[in-house]
Amino acid sequence: AQKITQTQPGMFVQEKEAVTLDCTYDTSDQSYGLFWYKQPSSGEMIFLIYQGSYDEQNATEGRYSLNFQKARKSANLVISASQLGDSAMYFCAMRAIIQGAQKLVFGQGTRLTINP
Amino acid sequence: DGGITQSPKYLFRKEGQNVTLSCEQNLNHDAMYWYRQDPGQGLRLIYYSQIVNDFQKGDIAEGYSVSREKKESFPLTVTSAQKNPTAFYLCASSPTGTYGYTFGSGTRLTVV
Numbered sequence: 001a002q003k004i005t006q007t008q009p010g011m012f013v014q015e016k017e018a019v020t021l022d023c024t025y026d027t028s029d030q031s032y033g034l035f036w037y038k039q040p041s042s043g044e045m046i047f048l049i050y051q052g053s054y055d056e057q058n059a060t061e062g063r064y065s066l067n068f069q070k071a072r073k074s075a076n077l078v079i080s081a082s083q084l085g086d087s088a089m090y091f092c093a094m095r096a097i098i099q100g101a102q103k104l105v106f107g108q109g110t111r112l113t114i115n116p
Numbered sequence: 117d118g119g120i121t122q123s124p125k126y127l128f129r130k131e132g133q134n135v136t137l138s139c140e141q142n143l144n145h146d147a148m149y150w151y152r153q154d155p156g157q158g159l160r161l162i163y164y165s166q167i168v169n170d171f172q173k174g175d176i177a178e179g180y181s182v183s184r185e186k187k188e189s190f191p192l193t194v195t196s197a198q199k200n201p202t203a204f205y206l207c208a209s210s211p212t213g214t215y216g217y218t219f220g221s222g223t224r225l226t227v228v
Contacts, residue, residue: 104208109157
């Protein structure tokens with residue numbers, strides 16, 4: 001069964017430091033996609049970055065990069081030069097084909113707090 | 117601008133009453149999804165629909181019902197059979213075969 005595991009319930013980081021949020025996944029599919037979303041206190045889900053299972057290079061989007069280690073089934077999010085506005089919940093998710101339908105499977109999330 | 121509209125943002129209902137949450141998209145996406153989120157938790161799939169007039173149960177469908185009569189609309193009814201309906205509900209859509217998921221801003225349901 002497809003599963004996402006985020007082992008850090010909370011992270012506290014000083015402003016301007018880099019932060020790594022951990023994500024491991026479990027799937028037997030050869031083709032899959034991995035996502036990171038940011039959820040501020042308002043509740044909206046903001047898409048940050050995507051990595052396809054066949055992508056050879058790690059995805060990057062501005063200050064966000066995804067450290068994809070396929071053999072370890074790991075897809076960690078790296079935020080460089082953290083800002084106060086980065087404080088939020090962060091979710092790792094995997095696109096899976098289950099019973100012929102495409103679905104997103106989410107981890108439990110990590111609450112990131114950036115301290116000034 | 118294209119997007120997903122969920123209404124209302126906050127909803128209060130008495131225990132034992134059915135309530136319907138609205139989700140409308142103007143992105144021309146084929147697939148639509150309903151997720152439930154409890155405090156401090158991840159999102160769990162309630163129902164999804166890949167095409168008009170067809171939908172399937174997700175992981176936690178008991179106590180919920182949906183319809184998909186139009187491509188743009190995917191309303192969710194929380195019935196009195198749902199034992200713990202108080203939660204944050206998120207609707208999402210995606211084009212078939214791509215990874216472009218779009219989420220609505222959510223409805224926070226409180227049952228008293």
